[in-house]
Amino acid sequence: MGYAQRVPPFVISSSGASGGTRGGGVSVSAAWSNAPYPVLVVGGDGDVVDANEAARTLFPPAEGLPPWLADAHRRPRASGTPEQGVVSGTVAGRSFEAYSSPGEGGEVVWWLVEDTGHRLAEEALRTERERTELLEEISGVLLSSLNVDRCAEVTARTAADHLADAAVVVAPAQGRRHPLTYARAGGAVTQTLARVDPSSVPGLAEALQGFPPVPTRWIDPEELADWLIPPGFDGPIDSVIIAPLPGHGIPAGALILLRSSTHRAFTDGEEAFAHLFAARAGAALSAAHLYAEQASITATLLQELLPPRLERVHGVEYAGVYRPSQDHEDVGGDFYDVHPGADASQDTFVVLGDVAGKGLQAAALTGKIRSVLQALLPLSGDHQQVLTLLNDALLTSHHTRYASLVLASVRRSEGSEGAEGQVRLRLTSAGHLPPLIIRADGRVEPVDTLGQIVGALPKVTAHSVDVVLAPGETCLLYTDGITDAHGGPLGEELYGEHRLRHALRECARMPAKAVVEHVQMLAAQWLGGGRHDDMATLAITNPATGRSTRRTAHGHDTGTTA
């Protein structure tokens, strides 16, 4: 359906001779002279020959045709046929479509049909679509990040590109300084931490405190502080919006939009939209703030529960690897510690243990056990006493969990005159898996120490065993997460102590770190992607001296499938 159908088919220009009005001539002219549409009769030379009342109220015909209509009039058209297609343009700030029909003697009758309302509606629809798209885009981008800097960067850049000529995000003060994010349309984003005074900008201090926004017309761009102008932004500023970034209960900062005087000022609609935009950005920024805060709190609290970094102490190598049962957590129910002796003549006290249960609750108890053992360090030479006191402490606490552990007192004794140094260990197991000794020749021996778990029974008894490590030998302490690893190529087997011992036969003369990593790797490969318990390994190694033989006689029995 085209507008052309609305053009009356009987339009006939008045016969009239030259000059004078033609209104009083033939009656048919009345058909268009009273038409509700502006109608113009235009001569072959482009002059307006006649116009009806509606056309005259729209514009004085003496001024000639508007340029867009004059252009259309000059275009050749087949005589006697109405022009196909529609021309359109503005007259007196209103929008019209023009339709022609042939008049007499080469004259053309132009009918103007107003479509201003239609145009405005289309434009409003387009603006709304763009804004919705923008909101959708920024929500998507902001939702995906939990990083405060990234969210501020996206907010500033999107605002500068789509809403203004430049944008600044002012975040709440950290101490006395505010993180500032500047963006220019199409330009780079810069972020700084600066000591600025928000009260120097009208409406900004209020926005940062979460008060309702100050209308843009109240803000005098002349009064804008220099620090609010993004680096590299030139030209005077004509229009400013200061939009609070509403957070989840706490203000997330303020978004400042700047428009230079080469553009028009912000309209009411743009101002309203800026606040809508700021609401989305504020929600994302405060979520990111909250995440950063939680992450930092968690990191601080976990600091004490994380396994320590181990290194060589008094000529003995220590290495540990810990893999919590929950891959997204850093801690669990296994733990180990190495407390170096005050000097090489003093015992280094080592503990590895496993609290019943896993996850954070188990980790909390490992923290307690580790503190108690730290306090008992002066007594650490007497393992039985340490276990008794730890048992008492656990029984009187509100925890109902128990733990198994291995204690080791380690001291290096230098050999006299050419003899190689030995490492002496006293090992005590309290209900824990027996430590394994890897001899330099590849033999693997379990240590025969026995005792009861702590935190369950009123009394614990334990039997300690003394062991000597020659150079290249290792004592491995581990938790049952390793041997209970469930999986393997067939999917339902336990890794088991026999596979562990078999694997350790190849670990003679290896550095402590290589032993624990090798064991953890084998267990992880056994598991595949399966679920697992906490897995801790700790190696105490008397470092190998001199050169080892390259290929030990272990006869690597590799796979064969037939």
Place this chain on the structure above:
Amino acid sequence: MSHPTVPAELPDQLWEAVADGDEHTAVDIVHRALADGADEETLLLEVIAPVQRRIGTEWAADRISVAQEHAATAINERVVGFLAHARPEGERRAPDRGRVTVSCIDGEWHAFPARLVTEVLRLRGWRVDYLGAQTPTAHLIAHLHCTNPDAVLLSGSIPTHLPTAHSAITACQAIGVPVLAGGRAFGPDGRRARALGADEWAADARGAAAVLEAGLAQPCPTAIRQATDDLPHLDDQEYTMVAQSRPQLVKQTLVDLEDRFPAVRGYGDAQRERTVEDIAHIVDFLATALYLDEPDVFTAFLTWTADILEARHVPARSLTAGLDILAVQLRDFPRTVRLLHAGTAALRDHPVPGIRA
């Protein structure tokens, strides 16, 4: 002044020390080279890296065991660690370029290449967060939220980790952090990195530095992809089926092998265990090739395994028998069967020194 050349015999000297488990000598060699004016990047990439490659080839040739490979790597890592702290704080370049995260694919234990890249980038002025081996993807993403780096460098050596790499790549990009993939797993030309949608790929540490210096665009987080968007063939469910039924496939293949080769029934525990491991590896690589729809992943593994078996005096025809049995079990899966046939053909055409001799 440091200079970019080192004495030609240095890699051999370092290899000797590392292979002997002699940490002291190993560190000493690098210490002296540094004092003689060698620069750190050259030592890392032209002395230490070749030694690490050699550890791998020596293992493949059965001249060292897996455990010795681990021990040698631990010592080579100590050498890198020494080099990283050899210069006093004041003489090291301050990080002035940007911040990046270096991580291995979840499940990947070969951390050495990632460590080398880390040290090279630090030398070139990047602030690097090194997350190391076996990093759960959830940890990686949490780390990215906290640090907002310019890019993630994702390292992988074993192709069977590529499906996991794929989800890590999409997860990083979904929070707007671009991914630069590297390591042998992604193929010699980086083809697999592109197939998995990584933003960039680099062949080595210097290539990675060049990519970072050129700059990576931030991926648009709203363009969130599912695995099937990158790899539409996954719709046929063959990958899922093979990956999920791995234990059953391994078990059935072992039973069928015993039927075909009565000798297998007489294997001792250890030998039987190795056999089961080998079958499991075949299934893993088959699944990976299905995931990528790339026969090369599978055929390269098979010919490599054939060489390894030959080095250990095990006839490689056992591999072909395994493929036949799997093809019978998986006969209803056309893409899988095509891959198994491609594997058989590759083994047939693969020149094995032991057989020709």
